[in-house]
Amino acid sequence: MTHGPEQLDQLESVARAQRATRSFTREPVDDNLVDRLLALATRSPSAGNSQPWEFIVVRDPATRHAIGALTSSRWSSGARDWSQANLGPELTADVDTGATGGVAGAPVLVIVCADTDRCPPGSVGESVWPAVQNLLLGATAAGLGSALTTLATGGRDLAALLGLPPGVEAMAVVPLGHPARPLRPGRREPPRIHHDSW
Amino acid sequence: MTHGPEQLDQLESVARAQRATRSFTREPVDDNLVDRLLALATRSPSAGNSQPWEFIVVRDPATRHAIGALTSSRWSSGARDWSQANLGPELTADVDTGATGGVAGAPVLVIVCADTDRCPPGSVGESVWPAVQNLLLGATAAGLGSALTTLATGGRDLAALLGLPPGVEAMAVVPLGHPARPLRPGRREPPRIHHDSW
DSSP states (O other), X not given: OOOSHHHHHHHHHHHHHOOBOOOBOSOOOOHHHHHHHHHHXXXXXXXXXXXOEEEEEEOOHHHHHHHHHHHHHHIIIIIHHHHHHXXXXXXXXXXXXXXXXXXXTSSEEEEEEEETTTSOTTOHHHHHHHHHXXXXXXXXXXXXXXXXXXXXXXSSHHHHHHTOOTXXXXXXXXXXXXXXXXXXXXXXOOOOEEESOO | OOOSHHHHHHHHHHHHHOOBOOOBOSOOOOHHHHHHHHHHHTTSOOGGGOOOEEEEEEOOXXXXXXXXXXXXXXXXXXXXXXXXXXXXXHHHHHHHHIIIIITTTSSEEEEEEEETTSSOTTOHHHHHHHHHXXXXXXXXXXXXXXXXBOGGGSTTHHHHHHTOOTTEEEEXXXXXXXXXXXXXXXXXXXXOEEESOO
């Protein structure tokens, strides 16, 4: 049974529990679970079913440290100022934790990449972000913390660090691990719905 | 209980059942269910929790017809040739059905828009596509067919049709309705996983 009131209830419950986790314990994450979550990611749609995703699963401490340093440097050179001006102190402090080591402290970082040569022109975003969302929901359903982070992906520094070939772009860094503390559901405004036209 | 082996099993089952539906029956879709699916969409992450989404729920037959005409025109002027050359006859034939009236024949079209002024520069994609994926998964869990379509969103024609203000971009047209026929799970390659670096 793949659908019905109970399935929708369950999905809502998982989706509500999904929060950006930026601080992790040292408890390990099983390789088979990571593989399972990545298979779940690939069940998402992509333009022309092009499936342009490539996943780099980073466990090596030195590589995680280097990604953390890149994240931290991007955060302090501009992004933090924007955040303080626009998002307020609470969220900024939370990203502070993540950018200065919290995210890189997760036992696993999944770098979600796009092979831009595989998909129709202009359709990379719609072909990769849904896969990231499946990954985040799967992690939540499995009891792991995760987050969609992009600070480290600007420019080609991360691509150089990971040895990505031309045409392959790093889109997101998704930490996976056990949350250092439980997180309550995030704040959301009611959906802004218009009928038939704006 | 929001997580555990059973929750992950359930999510996998819903994700596997998610297919691009391009042909619908005339059976109506309840307004409360649409509202519930849009609330689910907003549980997704967005850059700085900016929540830039705006939803236009189109039921009006004339507007749906106009969106269908726009889709069909975009399909025949270029996209279809690309699809035939790159995707093969089966998928092309399926999109033919959708582009020439199938998608517009759904009782509800949700136009997912982004208010680009709300989110940090360069972060529109990562802030809207995850919401679309939640919407698609929710529709699947509720037993509805849906699809992520973007053919009608190029240029400003759709924006003009819907009266979108400057800065608001139509990102996707998601039909919601009861599938004309059951669809088997889509084809996927095994995930391409690299360890620590490419």
